[in-house]
Every structure is written in structure tokens, then in C-alpha cells.
Amino acid sequence: MRHVLTAGRYFREKYGVNVYKIPISLLGFTCPNIDGSVAKGGCVFCENESFSPNLEANMPKKFYLSPHSISNPYLDFQLKQLETQYHKTKIKLQKKFGAKKFIIYFQSFTNTYAPLETLKALYEKALDLEDVVGLSIGTRTDSINKETLSYLAALSQKSEIWVEYGIQSIFDETLNRINRGHDVESMKETIKLTCKHNLSVCAHLIFGLPDETQEMMLESVQFALDMGAKSIKIHPLYVVKRTALANDFKRGLFLPISQELYIDTVVKALKLIPKDVMVQRVSAGIENDTLISPLWCFSKHQQMHKIRQALIQEDICY
Numbered sequence: 564m565r566h567v568l569t570a571g572r573y574f575r576e577k578y579g580v581n582v583y584k585i586p587i588s589l590l591g592f593t594c595p596n597i598d599g600s601v602a603k604g605g606c607v608f609c610e611n612e613s614f615s616p617n618l619e620a621n622m623p624k625k626f627y628l629s630p631h632s633i634s635n636p637y638l639d640f641q642l643k644q645l646e647t648q649y650h651k652t653k654i655k656l657q658k659k660f661g662a663k664k665f666i667i668y669f670q671s672f673t674n675t676y677a678p679l680e681t682l683k684a685l686y687e688k689a690l691d692l693e694d695v696v697g698l699s700i701g702t703r704t705d706s707i708n709k710e711t712l713s714y715l716a717a718l719s720q721k722s723e724i725w726v727e728y729g730i731q732s733i734f735d736e737t738l739n740r741i742n743r744g745h746d747v748e749s750m751k752e753t754i755k756l757t758c759k760h761n762l763s764v765c766a767h768l769i770f771g772l773p774d775e776t777q778e779m780m781l782e783s784v785q786f787a788l789d790m791g792a793k794s795i796k797i798h799p800l801y802v803v804k805r806t807a808l809a810n811d812f813k814r815g816l817f818l819p820i821s822q823e824l825y826i827d828t829v830v831k832a833l834k835l836i837p838k839d840v841m842v843q844r845v846s847a848g849i850e851n852d853t854l855i856s857p858l859w860c861f862s863k864h865q866q867m868h869k870i871r872q873a874l875i876q877e878d879i880c881y
């Protein structure tokens with residue numbers, strides 16, 4: 564039986580202990596697709612509040628960074644926020660799973676969309692926290708430049724550094740339809756440049772995007788692999804409240820992927836992924852009342868059970 568290289572297996576093999584990612588959400592970060600720099604309104608499925616459960620209340624909501632910000636008066640606040648969120652989650656993971664080492668995952672919004680000085684302060688603080696072995700930085704391919712990549716490449720000499728790009732799809736018609744704010748060509752350039760800097764790329768892909776066939780979804784997986792991604796994350800597109808996609812869904816303009824097609828596509832995708840590429844996620848659940856559809860996305864646990872069963876039929880262990 565073939566064992567998929569999950570994050571658990573990858574990090575345990577590399578560090579000899581359980582390593583867990585700790586997601587961090589910092590106030591002040593936004594996204595060029597939200598602040599109007601490349602598009603307005605964000606991706607049709609994006610409801611950022613739901614991605615940022617850890618945000619704290621005592622900071623002006625209207626303060627947002629961009630790479631052109633002249634100063635960042637809230638840097639100290641952000642550093643504190645980083646430390647607090649880290650320690651809180653670390654304690655939970657230690658108690659629950661016996662976690663020993665940690666990767667700080669800058670998850671919400673676009674985490675390179677700020678002046679380099681701010682990024683340096685935050686990343687270096689994160690790497691200084693006890694038991695942290697590295698960083699995983701979630702961002703967009705249009706929001707990172709050569710200077711930041713060179714800086715991250717230097718950090719990667721001593722620490723585990725991952726750059727997580729939202730690719731979602733490699734079809735321009737889909738990217739337009741979801742209001743992604745960039746095209747496939749620009750993604751290719753950035754991913755190539757990132758790999759040239761010897762940085763590890765994790766590609767995020769969504770199955771079930773509007774009007775996509777299974778062949779298209781699998782082509783996106785193959786594209787990410789061909790571009791040199793060392794890790795893949797896949798999740799189904801679901802509709803949550805307060806999004807443009809929710810309006811489309813109510814008007815009958817968007818039909819979510821069925822669970823059967825999703826699982827079949829995941830199985831086929833995992834067969835394409837080489838054994839040395841880490842697969843960090845193949846499901847996503849949203850266990851609260853913001854989920855509109857499909858309802859099978861409510862429980863990640865049930866999704867994983869069915870995915871594992873389907874994979875066993877193919878002699879694959881996740």
C-alpha cells in the first residue's frame with residue numbers, strides 16, 4: 564500500500580518529532596484583491612472574517628497595510644498578537660497531541676502584502692519563538708517581489724520556509740469568473756522565480772470552481788506539480804454567507820460540486836502526485852451556520868472518512 568506523504572509524516576521524518584502548524588491572523592493585513600489595488604470585492608468565495616477567528620478587538624479596524632505603506636504604527640501590536648496567538652495554540656496542541664515543534668503559519672489575508680521591514684520584524688520574531696522550526700507564509704503570486712524572495716531564501720538557509728500560493732485554478736476563464744484579480748501567466752512567472760530562489764512552494768487548489776470539469780481540476784494539479792510545487796493543498800469550494808458566491812448560488816448561477824465527484828477527483832489527483840510531494844490537505848469543513856452549501860462540507864471528519872475509504876480501494880493510505 565502506498566502511503567501519501569502527509570504533513571505529519573513529512574515533518575516527523577525530518578525532525579523526528581511531531582511538528583504542528585500554528586495558524587496566525589494579524590490585524591492590519593489585507594489583500595490587493597480586497598483593497599482595490601487589483602480588483603474590488605475579493606474572490607467571490609472569500610469572507611475573510613471566517614478565515615480569521617483569532618482577531619482581537621482593540622485595534623482600529625480601518626488600518627490596513629500595503630507594500631507602499633510609509634510606516635506601520637501598529638507593528639508592536641502585531642508582534643504581541645503573534646506571540647499571544649502562538650502560545651495559546653501551542654499549549655492546546657501540546658496537551659492534545661504531544662506536539663513538540665511548530666511551524667508558524669501566516670494564514671489569513673495576503674501575508675507578504677506589507678512593507679518588507681514589517682515582514683522582516685514579524686518573520687524574525689516568529690522564528691525566535693521557542694520550539695519554532697520554520698514558517699509557512701500564505702500569499703498571492705502577485706504580492707511578492709524579488710527582494711522579499713531573496714530575504715526568504717536567506718532565512719531558508721537556517722529554517723524551514725514554505726511559501727503557500729493560492730493558485731486555485733490554471734484557467735483564466737475560471738480566475739475571471741471568481742474575480743481572482745490575476746491571470747495564469749503571472750502566476751507562472753512568480754512560481755518559477757520562487758523555485759529559482761530554492762524556496763519550497765505549497766500550491767493551494769480548489770475543486771468545484773464554477774463551470775470546471777474534472778479534467779480541468781486535474782490539469783490544475785498537474786500544472787502545480789510541473790511548476791515545482793513541493794506540497795499541495797486541495798479543498799472543495801463551498802458557499803458561505805456574506806459572499807458574492809452566496810448571491811450567485813441563491814440566483815441559481817452556481818452549483819456546488821457533489822461529494823461523489825469531489826472524492827473521485829481527489830483520488831485521481833492523489834494518483835498524479837509523486838510520493839515525495841507533501842499533501843497537506845484534501846478536505847475542508849466549516850462546522851458553523853455560515854455554511855450555505857454543499858452541506859456535506861459541514862463535517863471535515865466525515866469527508867476524511869469517506870476519502871480514506873475511497874483511497875483504500877486504490878491501495879493508497881492517507
Ligand code: SF4
Nearest residue numbers: 594596605606609672
Ligand atoms: S486572495 Fe485570499 S484574501 Fe484575497 S480575496 Fe482572494 S481569498 Fe480573499
